[in-house]
Amino acid sequence: MTIVAEFSVGYRQILDPNGRLVGPLPGFAEDVAEVVKMYEAMTRVRAFDSKAINLQRTGQLGTYPPSLGHEATHVGVGAAMDVKDVLAPVYREYGTQLWRGVTMTEILMYWGGDERGSDFAVPRHDFAWCVPIATQTLHAAGAAMAFKIRREPRCAVAYIGDGGTSEGCFYEALNLAGARTLPVVFVIVNNGWAISVPVAAQTATRTLAQKAVAAGIPGLQVDGNDVLAVRAAVSEALATARSGGGPCLIEALTYRLSDHTTADDASRYRTQAEVKEAWTLEPLLRLREYLLRANAWDDARERALLKDCAFEVDAAVHDYLATAKPSCDAMFDHLFATPPAHLDAQRATAHRYATKPGGP
Amino acid sequence: MAHAWEMQHDDSVVVIGQDVGANGGVFRATAGLQARFGPDRVQDTPLAEATIAGMSVGMATHGLKPVAEIQFMGFIYPALDQIVNHMTRMRYRTRGRLTCPVVIRTPHGGGIHAPEHHSESTETLLCHIPGMRVVCPSSPARAYGLLLAAIRDPDPVMFLEPVRLYRALRQEVIDDGRALPLDRCFILREGTQVTLVSWGAMTLETLRAAAELETQGIDAEVIDLATLSPIDADTILASVAKTGRLVIVHEAARNVGVGAEIAAIVAEHGLYDLQAPIRRVTGFDTIMPLFRLEHDYIPSVTRIVDAVRLTFAD
Numbered sequence: 001m002t003i004v005a006e007f008s009v010g011y012r013q014i015l016d017p018n019g020r021l022v023g024p025l026p027g028f029a030e031d032v033a034e035v036v037k038m039y040e041a042m043t044r045v046r047a048f049d050s051k052a053i054n055l056q057r058t059g060q061l062g063t064y065p066p067s068l069g070h071e072a073t074h075v076g077v078g079a080a081m082d083v084k085d086v087l088a089p090v091y092r093e094y095g096t097q098l099w100r101g102v103t104m105t106e107i108l109m110y111w112g113g114d115e116r117g118s119d120f121a122v123p124r125h126d127f128a129w130c131v132p133i134a135t136q137t138l139h140a141a142g143a144a145m146a147f148k149i150r151r152e153p154r155c156a157v158a159y160i161g162d163g164g165t166s167e168g169c170f171y172e173a174l175n176l177a178g179a180r181t182l183p184v185v186f187v188i189v190n191n192g193w194a195i196s197v198p199v200a201a202q203t204a205t206r207t208l209a210q211k212a213v214a215a216g217i218p219g220l221q222v223d224g225n226d227v228l229a230v231r232a233a234v235s236e237a238l239a240t241a242r243s244g245g246g247p248c249l250i251e252a253l254t255y256r257l258s259d260h261t262t263a264d265d266a267s268r269y270r271t272q273a274e275v276k277e278a279w280t281l282e283p284l285l286r287l288r289e290y291l292l293r294a295n296a297w298d299d300a301r302e303r304a305l306l307k308d309c310a311f312e313v314d315a316a317v318h319d320y321l322a323t324a325k326p327s328c329d330a331m332f333d334h335l336f337a338t339p340p341a342h343l344d345a346q347r348a349t350a351h352r353y354a355t356k357p358g359g360p
Numbered sequence: 361m362a363h364a365w366e367m368q369h370d371d372s373v374v375v376i377g378q379d380v381g382a383n384g385g386v387f388r389a390t391a392g393l394q395a396r397f398g399p400d401r402v403q404d405t406p407l408a409e410a411t412i413a414g415m416s417v418g419m420a421t422h423g424l425k426p427v428a429e430i431q432f433m434g435f436i437y438p439a440l441d442q443i444v445n446h447m448t449r450m451r452y453r454t455r456g457r458l459t460c461p462v463v464i465r466t467p468h469g470g471g472i473h474a475p476e477h478h479s480e481s482t483e484t485l486l487c488h489i490p491g492m493r494v495v496c497p498s499s500p501a502r503a504y505g506l507l508l509a510a511i512r513d514p515d516p517v518m519f520l521e522p523v524r525l526y527r528a529l530r531q532e533v534i535d536d537g538r539a540l541p542l543d544r545c546f547i548l549r550e551g552t553q554v555t556l557v558s559w560g561a562m563t564l565e566t567l568r569a570a571a572e573l574e575t576q577g578i579d580a581e582v583i584d585l586a587t588l589s590p591i592d593a594d595t596i597l598a599s600v601a602k603t604g605r606l607v608i609v610h611e612a613a614r615n616v617g618v619g620a621e622i623a624a625i626v627a628e629h630g631l632y633d634l635q636a637p638i639r640r641v642t643g644f645d646t647i648m649p650l651f652r653l654e655h656d657y658i659p660s661v662t663r664i665v666d667a668v669r670l671t672f673a674d
Contacts (some may be wrong), residue, residue, distance in 0.1 A: 062473050062651055113473060113651030131477045132435060133407060166406035168438065194407045196383030202406050269382040328656040331649045346614075346644045353663050355655050 007213045012233050013223040017281045019289025026232040028079075032296040038079055038227050039287050039297070040305055042071035045095040046284065047309035048104050049258075051317060052111065056262040060321065064111045065092040069225075069257035072283030073189055075099060076230025076252075080238060081157055083123065088140040088158040091129040093189075096159075100126065104316030105323075112320060115330060134160055134167035137186060141173045144184035144247075155183040155241045157234070163194020165208050174215035177247035185237045186249045189224065191256035192278075196269040212249035224252030225283040257282065328354040362507035363390060363427060365537045367397050370425065373511060375402045377412060377429030377465075386431055387467060387526050413439035413464070417446045420460040427511055430466040433520070434477030439464070440485075447516045448491035463510045468496060468520035469561050469611050471658055472527055473651040479523070480648045481560070481612040486518050487589035487621070493542055494589040496520040498563040500531040505540030506586065512539060520588075522561035529564075543587050545595040551581035554605035554668055557596060557622055559585040562659065566609045569664035578668065588618050596622060597630045604635035605671045611658050614642040636671040 014023040029035050049068055055061035067074060074095025081087065087096060094107055101122030110117030110129060118128035127143075130136035140158030147154040160170055165188060177184050188208045192199060205211065212219025222233045230252055237248035255278035259266045266275075291297035328350040332343055367373045375390055375397075381404040384391030394402035405412050409430055416426040430436045443464070450460045470479030486494050495510055495517055497503035503521065510517035540546075548563060549570050558566040563584050570580040581599050585591065600606050606626055608619035619640045626638060641659045649657055 063475050110650070111475070113654075115650050129476070131475060132437070163407035166408040166411065168408065168410050194378075195386070196379045196381070197404045197407065201404055263386070268384070325652050328653060331644060331646050331653055331657060335646050343645060346646075349663075350644060350656055353656070353660055 007210065009207050009209045009219060009221060011221040011223075012229045013226050014228040014232065015226045015286050015290055017225070017286050019286040019293065021290075023229070026228060026235070028231065028235070029228050032291070032294055035228070035287070036291060036296055038075050038231070039284070039291060041075045041078070041095065041099055042227065042284055042287065043305055044309050044312065045071055045074065045098055047306070047313050048094060048098070048107075048316070051313045052108065053258075053262060055108070055317065060112075061108060062111050062113050063261050063263045065261040066258035067092045067094050069255050069278065069282055070189060070191060071095050072227035072287070073187070073224040073230050073252040073254050076227045077157060077159075077187055077234050080231045080234035082154070082238070084154050085238070086140070086143045086154065086156045087123075087126045088136040088143070088156060089127065089129060090136065090159045090161055090164070090189075091131055093159050097126075102126070104313060105319040108316065108320035109323060114323065114326060116323075116326065134164040134169040136160070137170050137173035138176070140184050140186070141176045141182055144177065144182035145180065147183055148180070153242050155185060155238050157185050157187060157238075159187050159189060161194060162188060162190040162192070162199045162208060163197060163202055165211055166202050171211070171215070174212060174217065174247075174249060178215040178217040181244070181246040183241035183244075184247045185234060185241055186247065187234065188249065188251040189254060190251050191254050193256050193260070193266070193270065195260040195264060196266075207251060209249060209251035215249075217247050217249060219249040219251070221251045221253060224254030225281050225286070227283060227287060254283070255281065361533060361535050362504045362511070363393055364396065365535060366508060366511045367393070367401060369537065370511075372423060373401070373425045373427060374419065375427050375429070376405050376416070378405060378407055378431050380404060380429050385429060387521070387523070389465070389521070390429065409435050409437075409439040410442060413442035413447060416462045416464070417442055417450065417460055420462045421450060421458040425461045425463075425511060427463045427465065430464060432478045433466050433468055433480050433482060436466055443492070443516070444489055448489050451515065452491060459514060460516050461514050462516045463507070463519055464516070465507075465519045465521060467523045467526075469522045469524060470648055470651070470654045471524040471561065473654075474523065476650060479651070479654060481610070481643070483520060483588055483612055484617050487618055492516040492518055492589070493587060494518045494520065495542060495587050496522065496560040497525075497586065498522070498546075498548070498560060498584045499525065499529055501533045502540060502546065502584070502586065504533045504535075505538060506542070508537065509539035509542045513542060517542070520560065524561035524564070528561070543590055543592055545592040546584040546586050547581065547595070547599070548584050549580065549582040551579040551603065553579045553603055554607060554671060555581050555583060555596070555599040555603045556607050556609060556664070556668070557583045557585055558609040559588060560611065562609050562611050565659060565661050566664060568661045569668065572661060572665050573668055576665075576669075578672065580668065585618070585622075591618075591621060591625060593625045593629065596626065600626055600630045601633045604633055605668075606634065606638045607641060607664070607668050607671060608638070609641045609659055609664055611643050613645045614640060615645045617642055639667045639671055641667045
């Protein structure tokens with residue numbers, strides 16, 4: 001038999017779990033202030049996440065999918081993207097969204113059951129959260145097609161989870177992106193678990209990155225708990241895509257330290273030992289070690305940052321809780337550009353029977 | 361419980377879906393089954409709804425009876441290709457040579473502050489598909505009996521489980537393996553002056569409305585449709601012949617809803633029994649809103665009572 005094609009999948013790590021450099025420092029990280037900025041963003045989203053869980057537990061927020069443990073992947077992707085690029089998120093990539101200008105209040109409004117949370121003040125061009133699994137990957141490919149047709153130097157970035165890679169949409173998006181050389185980067189956040197199903201039960205492949213091979217596009221793995229590696233890999237993929245070099249699939253290896261959502265109880269299907277082990281690899285720890293060693297961080301700055309984060313989160317929670325329930329008109333507004341006449345009568349009925357304004 | 365009974369008594373029954381195994385289903389509907397019947401008969405599938413429906417077709421045509429869970433109704437759409445083009449026409453197009461005894465269970469409706477795409481009631485889309493029954497129980501006991509009937513049925517059955525009932529209703533259910541009939545309505549409350557037809561969780565509001573109407577001197581009969589497709593026209597027509605009035609209550613949007621089909625049946629076969637125009641109390645022809653407004657969307661007891669009173673005002 002003649003071998004007609006061979007493939008390999010690379011793995012990238014720059015900071016090891018102890019915060020030591022194991023690879024060349026990327027250009028953006030030569031300015032330590034930029035690394036500090038990413039550490040601050042990771043701390044900020046973790047503070048937000050913890051408060052959001054607390055709000056849900058106290059009946060002030062709906063079901064909420066936490067991002068605990070994913071901070072390096074989410075912030076790394078956000079920092080690699082240009083403001084003009086388009087993000088097609090799943091539903092827990094708050095670190096990327098906050099970096100891009102989505103507010104904590106908007107995130108809380110969405111999970112608090114209010115459509116206005118998806119009407120981002122900034123960035124206007126990003127997609128909103130996407131609950132139907134994997135469907136967003138095709139939207140990103142379509143947006144990339146628009147950029148390509150108009151010859152705009154913009155890219156789309158689509159997130160997907162490890163579980164989502166089992167969906168047909170995911171393969172269709174990879175195939176389309178490869179076949180049309182689209183400026184799109186797909187980021188698989190492999191956090192080990194699709195609710196209760198581990199990756200090994202999802203697929204027989206050794207890596208998820210190799211799913212790119214069948215689509216004829218490059219695929220690589222990065223340490224998803226290493227913000228430097230994530231940002232470097234995504235930056236390079238975006239630069240290639242932006243200059244007409246086509247798409248890329250990046251698998252970020254991380255771990256879902258929380259339950260799937262606040263409605264889930266992960267202790268039913270995974271061991272405490274596994275979670276404890278994952279905590280030793282978590283992303284903030286190693287970056288803090290790195291910054292301490294570089295004399296770019298200290299306890300006083302850490303305390304000040306935590307205080308600032310708490311202040312910002314509290315202000316966002318205050319704004320969220322102070323937002324009055326929308327009028328029942330919101331059910332009919334924005335359904336069509338020009339509402340059909342028959343909805344007027346239904347709108348009137350809704351008004352007649354509306355629940356009390358300002359309620360939960 | 362119905363799963364377990366039937367798995368115990370029929371080796372061909374297998375349970376498949378996302379998180380149905382160790383996790384026991386996101387609504388705990390399959391809790392304990394994997395430990396009892398093993399990972400071959402209670403299988404977590406990859407996260408792919410087309411996979412779940414398509415593999416069900418293959419399994420069912422080859423000797424198994426899959427009971428498949430689609431985790432939320434908003435996720436059913438990738439499965440529709442397999443359901444419409446294969447599952448429901450397998451018997452027909454092979455002239456009975458291959459058949460699809462599949463049950464697809466999926467949550468239905470809103471009212472529990474769930475996230476986006478978790479609260480819709482799009483049964484109309486499913487009822488329009490020939491070759492498949494659509495069932496929606498209104499209580500735990502009826503869920504037990506109807507699920508048994510669905511699993512024992514030789515054809516595809518879509519089994520819609522109202523999420524409000526998962527939480528709102530607790531009821532002792534006798535685990536005796538006794539199925540309830542498909543294609544039949546259940547009369548939940550007998551009455552003489554107006555017929556109220558509803559299904560799923562909306563039967564709760566409809567029964568409350570009937571109780572309220574009683575205090576106002578109106579004696580309402582409440583029918584639980586139970587099998588949404590095909591519709592048990594005889595029971596509804598007999599009731600309307602007795603009461604002379606019909607109000608249909610459903611959570612789903614009004615446009616081309618199952619209520620319209622019921623109204624058409626009564627218009628075709630029972631028009632001269634009617635003493636007042638038929639009324640529908642339904643969700644609005646818009647997207648099920650996120651949860652801060654969901655109770656502005658789901659018909660309230662007051663809306664039902666007012667609609668019934670209007671049938672007496674004409």
